[in-house]
Amino acid sequence: MSFLDNVEPPTNLQEPQYKFVVDELFTQLDGANRANLGHFRTVSDKKVSVIQTFIKTFRIHIGDNIFPTARLVFPDKDRRLYYIRDVTLARLIVKMYSIPPESEDYKVLYHWKHGFQKEKRFTVDSNNLRDLPLRASRIIANRRESTPITTRHSYTVAEMNSKLDSLNDAKKSQEQIAILKPLLDSLSIPEIRWLLHIILKKSILVRFENYFLSVWHPDAPALFKVCNNLQKTFNYLVNQETRLNKNDLTVHPTLPFRPQLSFKLTKNYDKLIKDMSMTVPMDVNFQKMFAAKDLAGKFYMEEKMDGDRMVLHKQGKHFKFYSRRLKDYSFLYGENLEIGSLTKYLSNAFPSKVDSIILDGEMVAWDFKRNVVLPFGTLKSSAIQESVRQYTTIDQYEQQSSYPFFLVFDILHINGTNLTNHPLFFRKDILQKIINPIPHRLELLPSIIGSTAEDVQRAMREVVSSRSEGIVVKHLQSKYFIGERNPHWVKVKPEYLEKFGENLDLTVIGKVPGVKISYMCGLKNDDDQVFYSFCTVANGFTEDEYDKIERITHNKWIAYKDQLPPSKVLNFGVKKPMHWIHPRDSVVLEIKARSIDCTVEKTYAVGTTLHNLYCRSIREDKSIHDCTTISEYKQIKAKYSKDLEKSHSANKKRRVLQDSFVQEQQPKRVKVESDLFSGFDFVILSDNLSRNGDRITREELIILVKKYGGNITNTVHKLGTRQTIVVTERELPTCKSYFDKGIDLVRPSWLFECINRVAIVPLEPYFIFGSKNMAVFKNRQDEFGDSYVIHQTVESWDRNRFQRLPETEVDIYRREFLEDVSATEESFPRRFLFHDIKFHIVTENYMVELLQDRIERFGGEVIAAHAGCSFIVVCGDSENRDRTEVLNKVKAITKDISEKLQFEDAILTTKIPSVVTEAFVKHCIKRNVLLDSDDYKYI
Incomplete structure (x- = not known):
C-alpha cells in the first residue's frame, strides 16, 4: 500500500463559499493587468500576491481542507467529465433562455465556431472574442434585464461540487439543462462566468498552477508530479512544517505520472558516441557489476517504435495503464487477469514473487496475419476489437487481425523498491530476470549494445530498410527523470527528402490578427537569452488549438504600436507583429516545415526562416527553456546549407537576369x-x-x-x-x-x-x-x-x-x-503544393494514372524510378488487390535505398524518400499543406 492510501481529509472551521473563491481568487487574477499594477512591478508579481493572500485567508478563516475548493480552482485536473464542449454549452444556453434565431445573441452562441473568424475582423474586443464564458455571461445578463429574477442563492463550495457531480452524471441535454438553469438563474454574473469556465475544464491559474501548490505546501508540486491526484496531494499535505522524504516523492504503483522523454540528436555520431560512452562514478556494487559485464565505453540502441507510450502498473492482481498524457487506458487493456484485451494473457508474465511492479514501454498494434507492427492510428481499434471479442461467441470480429502488444524497455519500481535512481544497465538486468515474455503480447524491446559510430550506422541502415521510426541511443548509466527530458536518451531518426530535419519546438512571441491568425515564433540565443524572431505560422491549427492559445495568452498581448518590446527580451527583424508577448507568458508550438531559407534576409531577426510550415501541435509538456535554440538550429541548418546555398546562388544569378x-x-x-x-x-x-x-x-x-x-x-x-x-x-x-x-x-x-x-x-x-x-x-x-x-x-x-x-x-x-x-510562411498556393517534389508510384494500373494526374495538377512530378524521389506512393487499389506483391516491391526498394546510404563526417547524409499510402496525397490536397508523412506511412 502507498502512504497516500486511506488519508483522511482535515476539518474546516466553516464551509467555504463559492462567491469567496470567485471574488478573492478568480476575479482578482483575471483583473491583474498592466493598467492596474499599483505598487507591483509586473503582472506576475500581482498574481503571486493574489494567490498568497487567498491561501493565507483560507487557512486562517476556513481551515486546512482545501481539496473541495481545489476541484474548482483546478478544473482541468479534476476527474469529472461533463462531455460539454464550447459549442454544446453555447447551444444549451440558447435553449435555456429561448433565444430567438433572428437575434444577434443567437448568432453568436449557436454559430459559435463558424462565426468567430468573420466576427473577429470587425470587433475591437478581440482579446475577449474567444472567451465563451465571458461572452455567454454577458448575454445571460442582458436576458436577465428583460426578465428580472429575484431569487438569488449563495452556494457553498460543497453545494457547487454536488451540482457539478450531478452534471458529470447527466448525459442528455434535457438533464443538463435541468441542472444548469437553476444555477444560472440564481448566481451573479461573475459567478456564472467562472462556472462556465469550470464546466469547459479550462485552466484558470494557467501558468501559476505549480505556484499555487507550492504556496499551500513546499512539497505539493513534487508530490502531485508523482501521483497526479489533487485529493491525495491536498489531503496529505496539511502541515507546512512536515516535509516528505525522497522515497515519498517517487513513483508508486497505480499512481499515474508523466514518463521520462528523450532528446533529439543535435550532434554528429562521433560526438554522440563520446557522450554516451563516457563513464561516470557509481556505487561500488554497481561498479563491480558494470566491470563484470564489460560495459565500459558502450551504449544501448533500441528501435523507436510507432506506438503509444504507456506505463504499466501492477499491484497484486490489479493492473493500471497510463499514457504519456496520464489518460487511464486500464478499461481498454485490462484491470485484472480475468478480462482485458491484454492482461488476460499475462498470467505467466511475472514470477509469483513479484507483487508490485511499474514498467515503461510502448503499446503497439500487432497484426498476426502479416506479422508486422501496425501504424499508431490502428492501436485503439485493435484493443477495442480484442476486448469485444471476448464477450461474443460469433465471428463478427474475426476479420480483425491485430491486437495490443506491449514492448517493455524499462522498469521503475519492484516490490516497494524505487529503481529510478539506479543506472539503466542495472534496471535492464532486472528486466531480463523477472519478465517471462508472452510472444506478441508482452515482450522486452530488444536492446543492442554498441560502441562505435559504425554501430549506429548499421542500425540506421536497418531502420531505413525496415521503414522504422529510428533508434534511441541510451547511456548505460542513465537514471530515470520523472516527467522530464533526459539528455542521456537521444533519438536518432533518418531524415527524409521533404524534411529538413526534426520538427522544431518554437516559442510564440508575436501575433498578426487576420482572417486566419498568424503567430510569429522565435528562437532563443544562448549567449544573451534574447528571443529572436524566426518565422510566422498560420496553418495547421484547429479551432480548439486557436482557442487554447488565446486562452493561455489571454490579456498577455501588448500592441506593438503602443509599446516596443524590451530589447533584452525580444528582437524582431523588418517584419513586426501587431502584438507581442513576453516568452514566459507564451506557448510552445511544434512546427513542421518543408525547407529552410538559407539566404541572408532581414525579414526575421534570426536571418533565415522556414518555408511551407504548419503547426503540428501545441506542446503543453514543454516550457520555453525546452525549445530549439539558435545554436541548435544552426547545427540543423548546416547539414543543408551547402545544397541550399548552391541553389540560392543560381537563383540569385537568375534574379539579376530577370529583374x-x-x-x-x-x-x-x-x-x-x-x-x-x-x-x-x-x-x-x-x-x-x-x-x-x-x-x-x-x-x-x-x-x-x-x-x-x-x-x-x-x-x-x-x-x-x-x-x-x-x-x-x-x-x-x-x-x-x-x-x-x-x-x-x-x-x-x-x-x-x-x-x-x-x-x-x-x-x-x-x-x-x-x-x-x-x-x-x-x-x-x-x-x-x-x-x-x-x-x-x-x-x-x-x-x-x-x-x-x-x-x-x-x-x-x-x-x-x-x-x-x-507569404511562404503562411498559405502556399494550392497549385504549387507539390512544386519541385518528385513522386514514385509503386504499381501500374488505371488508378495510378488518376493518382499521377492529381499529383501533376498540383505541381508535382511522377518519375519512373525511385532514385531521387521524395515520396514513394503505394496506390490503394493495388494494395487491396495484391498486398504480397506490393509489399515485396516496397521491401526491394527500401533495401536498395539502405544499401546506398552515405555517411559523411560521422553522420548520415543521404536524404531518404518516405513510403506513404495514397491517402497522403489526398489529405495534402485537402488541407493545402504538405503534411507529415509519418502520419501516412505504408507498412
Missing part, C-alpha cells in the same frame, strides 16, 4: 535565320518558367527572338510604327506600367508556338499573361475556355483558369496570387 534587364549588357551579335518576327519590337522581361524544371533564361529568349528577325528594345516608343510585344511570365514592377498603358503582356509560349508553326499565331487567352483587352481575346476560345487551334495539356490547366477570369478581376487575382507566393 535588372535595363542594366544588362546586350548579347553578342546573332545570325538571323528567319524574318518571322521582323515586324515586331520585343521587350523580354523574364525567363520562361517550365513545369518540368527546364528553364530558358531571358538571355536565351533574346537570342531566339533575334535569330528569327525580331528587334529587341528596352522601352516602348510612343511614336513608333512597329508593334511592341512585351514577353513575361513573372509579375515584375515594370509589368504594371506596361499593363496600365494598355500593352498586352504575352507569355514566352507564344514565341515557341509561332516558331513551331512558322507563322504568327493569333493571340489567345492561353498566351496572355495580362491584358486590358481580354474581352477580345476570349472570343478566340470556345465556351470551355479552350483554344480552337492550340493543344492544351494538363500542365496549362491553371493558366487557363487565370485567363478565364473577367477582365475586371485579372489584376485583383494576380495581386492575391502573388501575395500568396510571397
Whole structure:
C-alpha cells in the first residue's frame, strides 16, 4: 500500500463559499493587468500576491481542507467529465433562455465556431472574442434585464461540487439543462462566468498552477508530479512544517505520472558516441557489476517504435495503464487477469514473487496475419476489437487481425523498491530476470549494445530498410527523470527528402490578427537569452488549438504600436507583429516545415526562416527553456546549407537576369535565320518558367527572338510604327506600367508556338499573361475556355483558369496570387503544393494514372524510378488487390535505398524518400499543406 492510501481529509472551521473563491481568487487574477499594477512591478508579481493572500485567508478563516475548493480552482485536473464542449454549452444556453434565431445573441452562441473568424475582423474586443464564458455571461445578463429574477442563492463550495457531480452524471441535454438553469438563474454574473469556465475544464491559474501548490505546501508540486491526484496531494499535505522524504516523492504503483522523454540528436555520431560512452562514478556494487559485464565505453540502441507510450502498473492482481498524457487506458487493456484485451494473457508474465511492479514501454498494434507492427492510428481499434471479442461467441470480429502488444524497455519500481535512481544497465538486468515474455503480447524491446559510430550506422541502415521510426541511443548509466527530458536518451531518426530535419519546438512571441491568425515564433540565443524572431505560422491549427492559445495568452498581448518590446527580451527583424508577448507568458508550438531559407534576409531577426510550415501541435509538456535554440538550429541548418546555398546562388544569378534587364549588357551579335518576327519590337522581361524544371533564361529568349528577325528594345516608343510585344511570365514592377498603358503582356509560349508553326499565331487567352483587352481575346476560345487551334495539356490547366477570369478581376487575382507566393510562411498556393517534389508510384494500373494526374495538377512530378524521389506512393487499389506483391516491391526498394546510404563526417547524409499510402496525397490536397508523412506511412 502507498502512504497516500486511506488519508483522511482535515476539518474546516466553516464551509467555504463559492462567491469567496470567485471574488478573492478568480476575479482578482483575471483583473491583474498592466493598467492596474499599483505598487507591483509586473503582472506576475500581482498574481503571486493574489494567490498568497487567498491561501493565507483560507487557512486562517476556513481551515486546512482545501481539496473541495481545489476541484474548482483546478478544473482541468479534476476527474469529472461533463462531455460539454464550447459549442454544446453555447447551444444549451440558447435553449435555456429561448433565444430567438433572428437575434444577434443567437448568432453568436449557436454559430459559435463558424462565426468567430468573420466576427473577429470587425470587433475591437478581440482579446475577449474567444472567451465563451465571458461572452455567454454577458448575454445571460442582458436576458436577465428583460426578465428580472429575484431569487438569488449563495452556494457553498460543497453545494457547487454536488451540482457539478450531478452534471458529470447527466448525459442528455434535457438533464443538463435541468441542472444548469437553476444555477444560472440564481448566481451573479461573475459567478456564472467562472462556472462556465469550470464546466469547459479550462485552466484558470494557467501558468501559476505549480505556484499555487507550492504556496499551500513546499512539497505539493513534487508530490502531485508523482501521483497526479489533487485529493491525495491536498489531503496529505496539511502541515507546512512536515516535509516528505525522497522515497515519498517517487513513483508508486497505480499512481499515474508523466514518463521520462528523450532528446533529439543535435550532434554528429562521433560526438554522440563520446557522450554516451563516457563513464561516470557509481556505487561500488554497481561498479563491480558494470566491470563484470564489460560495459565500459558502450551504449544501448533500441528501435523507436510507432506506438503509444504507456506505463504499466501492477499491484497484486490489479493492473493500471497510463499514457504519456496520464489518460487511464486500464478499461481498454485490462484491470485484472480475468478480462482485458491484454492482461488476460499475462498470467505467466511475472514470477509469483513479484507483487508490485511499474514498467515503461510502448503499446503497439500487432497484426498476426502479416506479422508486422501496425501504424499508431490502428492501436485503439485493435484493443477495442480484442476486448469485444471476448464477450461474443460469433465471428463478427474475426476479420480483425491485430491486437495490443506491449514492448517493455524499462522498469521503475519492484516490490516497494524505487529503481529510478539506479543506472539503466542495472534496471535492464532486472528486466531480463523477472519478465517471462508472452510472444506478441508482452515482450522486452530488444536492446543492442554498441560502441562505435559504425554501430549506429548499421542500425540506421536497418531502420531505413525496415521503414522504422529510428533508434534511441541510451547511456548505460542513465537514471530515470520523472516527467522530464533526459539528455542521456537521444533519438536518432533518418531524415527524409521533404524534411529538413526534426520538427522544431518554437516559442510564440508575436501575433498578426487576420482572417486566419498568424503567430510569429522565435528562437532563443544562448549567449544573451534574447528571443529572436524566426518565422510566422498560420496553418495547421484547429479551432480548439486557436482557442487554447488565446486562452493561455489571454490579456498577455501588448500592441506593438503602443509599446516596443524590451530589447533584452525580444528582437524582431523588418517584419513586426501587431502584438507581442513576453516568452514566459507564451506557448510552445511544434512546427513542421518543408525547407529552410538559407539566404541572408532581414525579414526575421534570426536571418533565415522556414518555408511551407504548419503547426503540428501545441506542446503543453514543454516550457520555453525546452525549445530549439539558435545554436541548435544552426547545427540543423548546416547539414543543408551547402545544397541550399548552391541553389540560392543560381537563383540569385537568375534574379539579376530577370529583374535588372535595363542594366544588362546586350548579347553578342546573332545570325538571323528567319524574318518571322521582323515586324515586331520585343521587350523580354523574364525567363520562361517550365513545369518540368527546364528553364530558358531571358538571355536565351533574346537570342531566339533575334535569330528569327525580331528587334529587341528596352522601352516602348510612343511614336513608333512597329508593334511592341512585351514577353513575361513573372509579375515584375515594370509589368504594371506596361499593363496600365494598355500593352498586352504575352507569355514566352507564344514565341515557341509561332516558331513551331512558322507563322504568327493569333493571340489567345492561353498566351496572355495580362491584358486590358481580354474581352477580345476570349472570343478566340470556345465556351470551355479552350483554344480552337492550340493543344492544351494538363500542365496549362491553371493558366487557363487565370485567363478565364473577367477582365475586371485579372489584376485583383494576380495581386492575391502573388501575395500568396510571397507569404511562404503562411498559405502556399494550392497549385504549387507539390512544386519541385518528385513522386514514385509503386504499381501500374488505371488508378495510378488518376493518382499521377492529381499529383501533376498540383505541381508535382511522377518519375519512373525511385532514385531521387521524395515520396514513394503505394496506390490503394493495388494494395487491396495484391498486398504480397506490393509489399515485396516496397521491401526491394527500401533495401536498395539502405544499401546506398552515405555517411559523411560521422553522420548520415543521404536524404531518404518516405513510403506513404495514397491517402497522403489526398489529405495534402485537402488541407493545402504538405503534411507529415509519418502520419501516412505504408507498412
